[in-house]
Every structure is written in structure tokens, then in C-alpha cells.
Amino acid sequence: MMTERIAVETPVLKKNDEYAAENRQWFADRSVSVVNIMSAPGAGKTTLLEKTLPMLGGRFRCAVIEGDLQTDLDAERIRKVGVRAHQINTTCCHLDARMVQGAAETFEDAMPEVLFIENIGNLVCPASYDLGEHLKVTLFSVVEGADKPKKYPKMFRMSDCVVLNKADLLPYSGVAHEELLRNVRDVSPEAEVFTVSARTGEGLDEWVAWLTKRIEALKGKS
Amino acid sequence: MMTERIAVETPVLKKNDEYAAENRQWFADRSVSVVNIMSAPGAGKTTLLEKTLPMLGGRFRCAVIEGDLQTDLDAERIRKVGVRAHQINTTCCHLDARMVQGAAETFEDAMPEVLFIENIGNLVCPASYDLGEHLKVTLFSVVEGADKPKKYPKMFRMSDCVVLNKADLLPYSGVAHEELLRNVRDVSPEAEVFTVSARTGEGLDEWVAWLTKRIEALKGKS
Numbered sequence: 516m517m518t519e520r521i522a523v524e525t526p527v528l529k530k531n532d533e534y535a536a537e538n539r540q541w542f543a544d545r546s547v548s549v550v551n552i553m554s555a556p557g558a559g560k561t562t563l564l565e566k567t568l569p570m571l572g573g574r575f576r577c578a579v580i581e582g583d584l585q586t587d588l589d590a591e592r593i594r595k596v597g598v599r600a601h602q603i604n605t606t607c608c609h610l611d612a613r614m615v616q617g618a619a620e621t622f623e624d625a626m627p628e629v630l631f632i633e634n635i636g637n638l639v640c641p642a643s644y645d646l647g648e649h650l651k652v653t654l655f656s657v658v659e660g661a662d663k664p665k666k667y668p669k670m671f672r673m674s675d676c677v678v679l680n681k682a683d684l685l686p687y688s689g690v691a692h693e694e695l696l697r698n699v700r701d702v703s704p705e706a707e708v709f710t711v712s713a714r715t716g717e718g719l720d721e722w723v724a725w726l727t728k729r730i731e732a733l734k735g736k737s
Numbered sequence: 738m739m740t741e742r743i744a745v746e747t748p749v750l751k752k753n754d755e756y757a758a759e760n761r762q763w764f765a766d767r768s769v770s771v772v773n774i775m776s777a778p779g780a781g782k783t784t785l786l787e788k789t790l791p792m793l794g795g796r797f798r799c800a801v802i803e804g805d806l807q808t809d810l811d812a813e814r815i816r817k818v819g820v821r822a823h824q825i826n827t828t829c830c831h832l833d834a835r836m837v838q839g840a841a842e843t844f845e846d847a848m849p850e851v852l853f854i855e856n857i858g859n860l861v862c863p864a865s866y867d868l869g870e871h872l873k874v875t876l877f878s879v880v881e882g883a884d885k886p887k888k889y890p891k892m893f894r895m896s897d898c899v900v901l902n903k904a905d906l907l908p909y910s911g912v913a914h915e916e917l918l919r920n921v922r923d924v925s926p927e928a929e930v931f932t933v934s935a936r937t938g939e940g941l942d943e944w945v946a947w948l949t950k951r952i953e954a955l956k957g958k959s
Contacts, residue, residue, distance in 0.1 A: 555777045555778045555779065555858070555860075555881075556777045556860045556881055556885055556888070556889055557777065557878070557880065557881020557882045557885050558881075583888050584861065584888060584889055584890070584891070585887065585888055585889075585890055586884070586887050586888050588884055588887070588888065608830065608859070608861040608862050635861065636777070636860065636861075636885075636888070636889070637830070637859060637860070637861050637862075638777075638778045638858065638859070639806065639830040639857065639858075639859050639862075640830050640859075640861070640862065656779070656880065656881075658779065658878065658880050658903065658906065659777075659778055659779025659780075659878075660779045662808070662810055663778055663779050663858075665807065665808050665810070666778070666805055666806060666807055666808050666810065666858070667778055667806055667807075667858070668806070668807055669806070681880065681910075683909070684880065684906055684909055684910060687905070687906055687909050688903075688906060689936060714911060
């Protein structure tokens with residue numbers, strides 16, 4: 516079964532890479548910086564965005580692409596903080612470059628400078644799909660356990676930044692923060708790592724400062 | 738991209754269904770009851786098994802198939818409570834029926850009466866793959882948020898039982914338990930629902946009583 520699956524997945528991934536290359540050019544032509552936020556379900560991607568967007572303080576024109584199997588609850592939450600959002604509903608377990616292409620085009624009348632993509636909640640599949648983004652961020656809920664970076668290494672390894680969320684639950688969860696940090700660094704030594712609580716706001720200043728700096732650097736290049 | 742993906746997935750799923758049918762017959766011939774436990778990463782599947790297996794009190798001969806992308810940490814944890822475990826490591830985002838077939842055969846010298854399958858941590862893909870199991874259990878960490886059953890409905894809908902775990906974190910998480918229960922019941926009205934903390938043991942008696950009853954019923958039929 517595995518060999519069959521690999522055999523059929525390969526052309527799909529190759530086709531995706533072609534769309535991702537198109538996206539990269541399309542984003543470059545319009546000076547859009549694109550941030551792909553990935554995590555397991557319920558790690559707090561939407562809450563992180565709800566808090567981060569206002570903290571960027573109107574410095575950049577932003578928009579969000581929301582990926583979900585069902586509902587447009589997340590896009591509604593983003594619109595409530597005054598940011599445009601396009602909801603993708605898909606039966607697929609990840610967003611692919613072509614879906615992102617279609618969604619990005621809906622913003623073309625007033626292109627954002629920064630486009631955030633909130634991927635489908637899944638710690639496995641989204642890691643295989645290049646979307647043409649500039650920054651990959653893995654969000655991880657600390658209560659999922661200190662061993663998870665070792666068990667799901669691919670997404671951590673490829674990320675520019677790992678945000679460890681729900682730090683407010685650390686004292687109650689029995690999860691060893693030091694061990695989790697060590698496992699993140701073992702798997703992904705190059706990634707910037709932040710420990711935050713998107714809900715309480717703890718640690719978000721450092722994350723937003725890093726993000727701002729990286730976006731400014733991308734804009735400087737474009 | 739979506740149509741291409743569906744086109745290539747369909748024969749894979751059809752082939753999987755054939756293996757699942759073989760599994761069902763193979764399990765029936767050997768009087769094995771099979772329980773497939775699915776969840777997002779870090780919801781506590783291994784901890785639930787570590788606590789549940791001793792609580793079954795030697796009533797059934799048990800074994801566990803562990804699915805992970807990497808590491809055999811989970812199989813090691815199961816062996817520590819005195820139960821045989823077979824680790825599957827796969828690059829795939831779910832277990833399929835053929836992988837389970839190969840793993841189940843490793844127990845053939847002393848077949849278990851109850852075979853637990855701990856699926857890959859993923860709230861999306863495992864829901865599409867019939868493994869030939871008798872009971873499907875979705876484990877859900879309450880801190881993932883009350884809205885998730887609506888956003889990832891398929892796995893909840895097809896489950897015989899939904900176990901809401903990490904109840905000990907409810908007071909600190911800001912998640913509304915009643916709303917979560919309502920959403921589970923809306924999506925999956927037939928499923929048995931338990932709220933537990935696998936870590937503290939809270940609520941496990943009711944889950945184990947239900948599981949015992951269902952396994953006894955399956956054995957009565959075989």
C-alpha cells in the first residue's frame with residue numbers, strides 16, 4: 516500500500532511545486548510577504564493571529580487565508596479584528612499551492628503587503644506542500660507533550676520559527692518545558708523559538724518583534 | 738489540484754477497503770476484537786492505553802499496534818505496563834489496512850483477544866481508512882477547543898465512542914465543556930461520550946466499563 520501511495524503522491528507533489536513556483540513569482544511581482552502558519556488542530560493558530568494582527572499596529576496592510584475542512588468560524592474571527600480574510604473549505608488534509616493561488620487572487624483589488632495563511636490543523640501533511648510562502652511558522656501547543664517534535668519532526672525541521680503556545684497551561688499540564696525546548700532544538704536547530712500564551716498575551720511581544728523584523732527584511736529585498 | 742488528488746486517492750481507498758475486508762475475516766477467524774484509537778497529536782492516546790490496559794484487569798489477552806512517523810517511544814511505554822506492542826514507523830499520515838495486516842501477523846504465535854490500534858496523530862486522514870476494526874474511538878483533548886468537532890466532523894461522526902481527555906485542564910483552559918459536549922453530540926449523536934483525565938484517572942472507570950461491555954458483546958458474537 517505504501518509504495519502505491521508514494522507512486523501516486525509524487526506527481527501530485529511535483530505539480531504542487533510548479534504552482535508554488537508560480538505563486539512565488541506572483542507574490543514577488545506584487546511585493547507580498549507570505550507567512551504560512553501550521554499546527555495540529557486546536558494549537559491556537561486563529562487566536563495567535565487575532566492577537567498578532569493588532570500588535571503589528573497597522574505597520575503593514577495584512578490579509579489572511581483560512582484553511583478548514585468545514586465552517587468559516589476562523590475567517591469570521593479574523594474579520595472581527597478588522598482584517599480581510601478569505602476562507603477555503605476543502606475535504607483535503609492540507610492546503611496546496613493551487614488553493615492558495617485562487618484565494619490570494621481574491622485580494623487583488625487591494626493587495627496586502629503581508630498575507631498570512633492559516634493551514635489546515637494537521638501536524639503531518641501540510642509539511643509536504645510548498646505554498647510559495649516566505650516564512651514557515653509551526654505553532655505547537657505545549658500540552659501536546661514534550662516528545663512530539665521527535666515524533667513529528669518534518670514540520671518542525673522545515674520551519675523558520677516555532678511558537679510554543681498555551682504556556683499558561685504549563686504549570687498544570689505535567690509537561691516539562693525544558694525537555695520540549697531541547698527536543699525542538701534537536702530537531703530544528705536553526706529555527707527561532709518562542710514560548711507564548713496567545714490567550715493571555717504572555718511572550719507575544721518577542722514573537723511580534725521577530726515577525727516584524729523578518730517582514731521588513733523581506734520588503735527590503737522586494 | 739483537488740480533482741487530481743481525488744482521482745488518485747480513490748483507487749488507493751478502494752484497495753484499502755479490500756485489505757480491510759481481508760482483515761475483518763482474519764480477525765473473525767481468530768476471535769480478535771479490534772479497537773482503533775484516533776486523535777490529533779498529543780491528545781493522550783498512549784496515556785489512555787497505559788491506564789486502560791491495567792484497568793481491564795487481565796480479563797482479556799491484549800496487544801497494541803502503535804503507529805508513528807518516527808520513534809518507538811509509544812511501544813516502549815506500552816511494554817512497560819506488561820502488554821505486547823508492535824511499532825509501525827511510516828512516512829504516511831495515517832495507518833492503512835495493509836500496514837495493520839502486517840503488524841497483526843506478528844502476534845500470531847499467541848493471538849490477543851483484544852487488539853488496540855493507536856493510529857498516527859492526525860484528526861483528518863485516519864478517518865478515511867477502514868482498518869477492519871470493530872470499534873472506532875476518537876480521543877480529543879479538551880484544550881484543543883470547543884469548536885473542533887464542527888471543524889473536523891468526519892472522525893467524530895464515524896466513531897462509536899468519543900473520549901474527551903485532559904479534563905483536569907478544563908478549569909485553566911478557557912474551554913467551555915458544555916459547548917464542546919453539545920458540538921460533539923451535534924456532529925455525532927450516536928457516539929458514546931466520556932470526559933476523562935487519563936493523567937489523573939478521573940472518569941476512566943466509566944470508559945473502561947463501556948469498553949469491557951462492548952468487547953464482551955463482540956466476543957459473544959464470535
